[in-house]
Amino acid sequence: MMGILYGVGVGPGDPDLLTISAIRCIELSSVIAYPCLEGTPSFARSIVSNYIKESQEEISIAIPMLREHEPAQQAYDRAAKTLLERLREGKNVAVLCEGDPFFYGSFQYLFFRLAEQCPIKVVPGVSSLMSCSTSLSRPLSGRNDVLSILPAPLPDTALKSCLQVADTAAIIKIGRHFSRIRNLLETMNLEKKSYYIERSTLPNEKIQNLNSVDPAEVPYFSMILVKRRGEI
Known part of the structure; x- marks a missing residue:
């Protein structure tokens, strides 16, 4: 059975602005993924750190700090492939996204790559x-x-x-x-x-x-x- 991919908006930074739905989707997921600029910690992860359990697998999606478009697209290609492997194992995957996933959110790049291959639920966040x-x-x-x-x-x-x-x-x-x-x-x-x-x-x-x-x-x-x- 295919797992569910959650695109979770985690808001602008204050953990108090996390929605109940965002917390629930994180709790329902075996895998927590999040983008970060190459060589830096993930801001999205820091917002929800109190809700991530040791038993959950974490996948960091490193995005190159380059002006060129292609390296970042390649990073999302690799991430989509990795996440799809977990989903095919029947694991739910929560992808954390600063702000709202569909308002200049990084999750949309994974959404367009995976929308036809797995069930997806997008959780709005405070932008x-x-x-x-x-x-x-x-x-x-x-x-x-x-x-x-x-x-x-x-x-x-x-x-x-x-x-x-x-x-x-x-x-x-x-x-x-x-x-x-x-x-x-x-x-x-x-x-x-x-x-x-x-x-x-x-x-x-x-x-x-x-x-x-x-x-x-x-x-x-x-x-x-x-x-x-x-x-x-």
């Missing part, structure tokens, strides 16, 4: 978009507001065109792109309507004005919320 908004005490949108989610690696022309029409914009995946994004917001006179936050819900969460941020210290887990206007 960093939601937690950043609440940490900042800034509602994302209301009534007929237009909300845009913008990955920072997009070119300036694409970012600018989206920012010009959005009531609220969340710029994610900031990291090394911070200086360029800050310059763009300044040229659009949006810097005073922008709010920077990093490591939302974690003990070292930080909220700053854009001018106070050191670009060299900006982590991947950061976001800029731009509130151009909004309905109440």
